[in-house]
Amino acid sequence: MSIPDLAKPVTLGDRARAALHGRNLILVGLMGAGKSAIGRIIAQQMSLPFIDTDAEIERVSRMTIPELFATYGEEEFRALETRVIERLLRGGPRVVSTGGGAFINERTRAAIQAGGTSLWLKADLEVLWERVSKRDNRPLLKTENPKQTLKNLMDLRYPIYEKADITVQSRDVRKEQVAGDVLSAILSAAKEGASS
Ligand SMILES: Nc1ncnc2c1ncn2[C@@H]1O[C@H](COP(=O)(O)OP(=O)(O)O)[C@@H](O)[C@H]1O
Numbered sequence: 001m002s003i004p005d006l007a008k009p010v011t012l013g014d015r016a017r018a019a020l021h022g023r024n025l026i027l028v029g030l031m032g033a034g035k036s037a038i039g040r041i042i043a044q045q046m047s048l049p050f051i052d053t054d055a056e057i058e059r060v061s062r063m064t065i066p067e068l069f070a071t072y073g074e075e076e077f078r079a080l081e082t083r084v085i086e087r088l089l090r091g092g093p094r095v096v097s098t099g100g101g102a103f104i105n106e107r108t109r110a111a112i113q114a115g116g117t118s119l120w121l122k123a124d125l126e127v128l129w130e131r132v133s134k135r136d137n138r139p140l141l142k143t144e145n146p147k148q149t150l151k152n153l154m155d156l157r158y159p160i161y162e163k164a165d166i167t168v169q170s171r172d173v174r175k176e177q178v179a180g181d182v183l184s185a186i187l188s189a190a191k192e193g194a195s196s
């Protein structure tokens with residue numbers, strides 16, 4: 001065992017990593033919640049590797065997410081997403097940011113629940129809409145009324161995201177602040193688990 005560097009302060013990130021007890025942390029939630037952006041920040045703060053499942057899917061398929069949807073359809077995309085997530089969660093510990101539909105798929109959800117601690121980044125419609133409307137990379141929002149589509153997805157999916165181990169509100173504040181909220185929530189959940 002190495003001698004701890006006593007001159008180095010123990011950060012919130014270090015404490016959150018310890019609270020995970022070597023398990024993966026998997027971020028779930030709707031498009032625009034900030035899973036990809038916040039996942040990258042907290043992984044760095046916890047000194048853990050980071051992986052975004054959409055980026056991994058794009059790497060293995062050598063296609064973009066819109067190309068995959070257009071060429072093979074959503075069902076094939078979900079099958080690939082399940083395989084990629086099952087494989088990623090066999091390793092670790094890491095921070096894994098999923099695409100918004102991953103936790104909704106029963107088989108993928110079972111893999112996530114077995115493969116680590118799940119954390120729902122929850123956000124209001126206006127916050128989500130403000131973020132997703134800036135980019136054109138989400139095939140499910142290519143509809144006549146994408147804001148209404150997002151609202152419909154909220155109604156359908158929020159009862160399922162609720163099954164995640166931890167929930168954190170992704171507010172309209174700086175990303176670093178949301179990242180801090182996530183780390184604090186991991187610590188609180190571990191303390192609650194220890195006392196119950
Ligand atoms: N707390 C935040 N404050 C401001 N912008 C954010 C915040 N979280 C995410 N964003 C921005 O919103 C957009 C969508 O975030 P992203 O991480 O891609 O969401 P998701 O992966 O959940 O769909 C990105 O451009 C990201 O930088």
Ligand SMILES: O=C(O)C1=C[C@@H](OP(=O)(O)O)[C@@H](O)[C@H](O)C1
Pocket residue numbers: 029030031032035036054065098099100101102137138139140
């Ligand atoms: O909600 C969904 O079903 C999807 C969310 C996207 O990821 P983000 O949630 O990271 O935008 C991406 O996986 C794909 O467009 C489908």
Ligand SMILES: [Mg+2]
Pocket residue numbers: 035036037052054097098099
């Ligand atoms: Mg993402």
